[in-house]
Amino acid sequence: MRVTWKPDGDVWHLGFRLDPEDGLDGTVTDGQAVRLATNSCRIQLPRRVADVHPDLLALAAWTVVAPWTTRRITFDRPVSPDLAAAVERGWGIEVGPVGGGPRAGGRLAISYSGGADSAAVAAILPDSPLVHFQRVPHPRVPNRWTHYRSDVLAKLAARTGRELTITRSDLEFTLAEPRPGYPEHHAVTAGAALMADELDLGGLAFGYELGSRWLGGGRYLLRYTPDNPMWSGDGRWGRLFQAAGLPIVLPVGGVSEAMTMRLALTSELRPYVRWCLRGDGGPCGECGKCLYKELIHAAVERRPLKTAITAARPVAAKWQKPPPYGGQEMIEYGCARVPGIETTPFGVAAGHLGATVESTSWLDHCYRPALEEIPDPWRKQVTDFMAEEVGFMTEDEERRVRDWGQA
Amino acid sequence: MAKRLRRAVRAWFDARYIPRAEHRDAVRDILWEVQAAGRELAELRREVETMRARLAKPVTAPVTAPVKVPDPRQTARWDDAHRLASETASAVDHLLQNEILLWQAVDRIDLEGAT
Numbered sequence: 001m002r003v004t005w006k007p008d009g010d011v012w013h014l015g016f017r018l019d020p021e022d023g024l025d026g027t028v029t030d031g032q033a034v035r036l037a038t039n040s041c042r043i044q045l046p047r048r049v050a051d052v053h054p055d056l057l058a059l060a061a062w063t064v065v066a067p068w069t070t071r072r073i074t075f076d077r078p079v080s081p082d083l084a085a086a087v088e089r090g091w092g093i094e095v096g097p098v099g100g101g102p103r104a105g106g107r108l109a110i111s112y113s114g115g116a117d118s119a120a121v122a123a124i125l126p127d128s129p130l131v132h133f134q135r136v137p138h139p140r141v142p143n144r145w146t147h148y149r150s151d152v153l154a155k156l157a158a159r160t161g162r163e164l165t166i167t168r169s170d171l172e173f174t175l176a177e178p179r180p181g182y183p184e185h186h187a188v189t190a191g192a193a194l195m196a197d198e199l200d201l202g203g204l205a206f207g208y209e210l211g212s213r214w215l216g217g218g219r220y221l222l223r224y225t226p227d228n229p230m231w232s233g234d235g236r237w238g239r240l241f242q243a244a245g246l247p248i249v250l251p252v253g254g255v256s257e258a259m260t261m262r263l264a265l266t267s268e269l270r271p272y273v274r275w276c277l278r279g280d281g282g283p284c285g286e287c288g289k290c291l292y293k294e295l296i297h298a299a300v301e302r303r304p305l306k307t308a309i310t311a312a313r314p315v316a317a318k319w320q321k322p323p324p325y326g327g328q329e330m331i332e333y334g335c336a337r338v339p340g341i342e343t344t345p346f347g348v349a350a351g352h353l354g355a356t357v358e359s360t361s362w363l364d365h366c367y368r369p370a371l372e373e374i375p376d377p378w379r380k381q382v383t384d385f386m387a388e389e390v391g392f393m394t395e396d397e398e399r400r401v402r403d404w405g406q407a
Numbered sequence: 408m409a410k411r412l413r414r415a416v417r418a419w420f421d422a423r424y425i426p427r428a429e430h431r432d433a434v435r436d437i438l439w440e441v442q443a444a445g446r447e448l449a450e451l452r453r454e455v456e457t458m459r460a461r462l463a464k465p466v467t468a469p470v471t472a473p474v475k476v477p478d479p480r481q482t483a484r485w486d487d488a489h490r491l492a493s494e495t496a497s498a499v500d501h502l503l504q505n506e507i508l509l510w511q512a513v514d515r516i517d518l519e520g521a522t
Contacts, residue, residue: 002514018511020518024504038503039510140503142496176500 001069003061004076010048012194014171015040016065019072024176026067028184029229029237034067037176038140043191044168049198053103055083056193059244062087063187064171069093086243090236103245105202108378109165111189114153115275116293117207120260121251122162123267124385125205125378129163131192135180138173145180148277156272165199167191185230186237189246196246203375204241205249206231209260210367211327213253215404221324222405226369233373247375251382254370256363257330259390261293262300288315292327295334295346302337305344316345322352329404333360362397366390369398 001022006013016039024036041064054077061075071094073087078099087095112118112130122130135150137143154166171187172180182188189204213231216223229235231250233242241248252260264273275293276283283290291309298305309316318325325331332355335341341350366386374382386392393401425433 017514018507020511020515022511024507036504036507037500039507140499142499144496176504 001065001072002074002076003058003065005057005061010046011042011044012052013040013042014061014064016061018068019070021070022068023070024068026069026183028067030185032178034175034183035177036068037174037180038138039174040140041138041169041171041174043171043194044136045191045195045198046165046167047198049195051197052194053197053244054079054100055103055244056196056246058083059240059246060190060193062240063182063184063190063193064174066091066184072096080243082243083240086236086240090240102243103197105196105200105245107200108203108205108249109192109199109201110205111192111207112157112164113188113207114156114272115207116264116273117209117252117257117260119207119264119267119269119273120255121205121207122160122269123263124251124382128205129165129199130157130160131165131167131189131195131199131204132157133188133191134166134168135172136168136170138170141170141173141180143173143180149280150277152280153274153277156274160269160272165192165195167195184237186241189241193244193246196244201246203247203249203378205251205378207252207260208250209252210254210256210363210370210401211329213250213370214367214401215329221326222328224402224404224406233375249374249378250370251374251378251385253373254367254386255365255390256333257296257327258300258333258363259366261296263389265297265300285309286315288318291315291345292330295338296330299334299337302339304340305338305346307344309345311345311347313345319346319349321348323349324405325349328353329360329363333363336360362393362400364391365393365397367393367398367401 001016001019003014003016006015018039026034026036028034043060054075057077058075058079062073065073069091073093073095075095075097078097079095080100080102081098082102084095084098087093107129108125109129109131110118110121110125112122112132114132122128132154134154135148157164157166167190169191171190172182175181175183192201192204195201208231213228214225216225226232227235230237231248231253232238233248238248252263255263264270274283276285276287276290278284278287285294285308291307294305294307311320319331323331331346331349332353335346335350335353336355336357336359338344338346341347371379371383371386
């Protein structure tokens with residue numbers, strides 16, 4: 001794979017060419033098979049930036065091309081030996097050219113989507129700037145996804161009143177299959193990486209919570225994942241971001257989605273929290289994500305489920321089958337707490353899971369090893385917040401995390 | 408003297424009590440008002456009965472605007488436009504993917520020429 005960056009005012013164009021051994025079919029770090037749509041994309045920054053460190057350009061490019069790179073990556077500017085080593089060690093890919101020094105920065109920015117998880121992070125770190133990725137159409141790829149309201153999310157982010165940088169990109173359209181989206185989950189940071197020198201960034205905080213970081217997330221079902229290759233500090237992506245002077249920080253890596261929901265909805269950001277990508281005036285209330293998040297929301301507020309979605313609807317189909325489910329810990333948590341769950345689309349799942357408030361109370365507390373992963377400059381602030389607002393898991397509760405999927 | 412006194416006392420009483428004729432008028436007025444109220448009540452009862460009867464009736468289908476049947480020639484054109492858009496988008500997908508592979512082939516020739 002060979003990549004080329006071309007700046008044009010505030011827009012950076014990325015082009016890439018396959019090496020003889022590369023193909024259109026690739027695999028994402030989480031195992032998802034993907035197919036390439038086109039070999040160019042662009043990132044529009046809020047302003048023209050003087051220059052970007054080659055390691056940041058390489059990092060941003062790698063988040064896009066990694067799934068299709070099989071043997072060697074050739075950047076258009078020499079990258080630091082540390083960054084080359086991180087790619088070589090993490091992926092077994094040759095990197096060139098190598099030369100030049102590493103980069104560093106000072107501030108921690110939040111990769112802010114506007115959902116409950118990243119809003120919780122923003123509440124924990126009230127002084128950190130937000131960086132928002134906004135999807136824009138690709139000039140060459142037909143857009144079949146016009147219902148995706150990235151403009152609404154960007155407007156909500158702007159209303160938070162926080163220091164905000166919006167980067168616009170069509171990089172998701174480099175993915176033909178399964179559908180447009182981030183080629184690697186980390187591609188959401190491509191714009192932030194390009195702005196990192198300009199904003200003096202020395203770390204990037206994400207909203208990945210306990211489930212995504214330690215319990216296998218949506219794709220690895222029912223598995224304790226201390227070595228999560230996407231998000232662990234010592235995983236291949238963790239080491240790569242570290243090498244580019246932008247270590248991954250997961251302030252809510254130790255708490256469940258129930259806690260991030262509670263933290264987000266009790267914060268000043270509540271009016272701007274939106275996990276639905278479709279709604280215009282508000283969440284659509286019709287999609288699978290709205291249904292899943294409503295279960296958590298209702299559980300946190302200990303109230304009946306408010307939804308028009310019935311068990312017969314396609315978005316509720318997976319809950320009519322037996323487990324395992326993606327994000328199963330939250331399904332258990334919700335089923336144990338929502339009054340009248342039997343008559344909701346989660347009734348069948350609740351019957352299979354047989355969860356109780358006692359069996360899911362570990363999800364009300366913070367998993368300490370997650371805090372140990374947070375780099376030094378920011379660990380204390382997050383730890384203090386968790387001690388004050390959430391509380392820590394007992395030894396028994398921590399064992400529930402480690403035994404997840406084993407019972 | 409006694410006669411004069413009696414007349415004075417009667418006059419004094421008469422001044423304080425309503426004469427029989429006036430009583431009769433008042434009673435007639437009140438009776439008329441009661442009858443009028445009775446008629447109004449009967450009228451209201453009838454209205455209530457009609458409303459009840461209307462509610463008890465099965466709900467008829469809501470009145471809808473007459474469904475405008477689109478011209479079949481027009482729907483055929485819409486279907487055709489949708490088919491063309493889908494096929495064009497899918498063709499562009501393949502064109503873009505072929506372009507990637509074409510560049511890969513071009514680069515391979517360059518590489519072979521260089522070695």
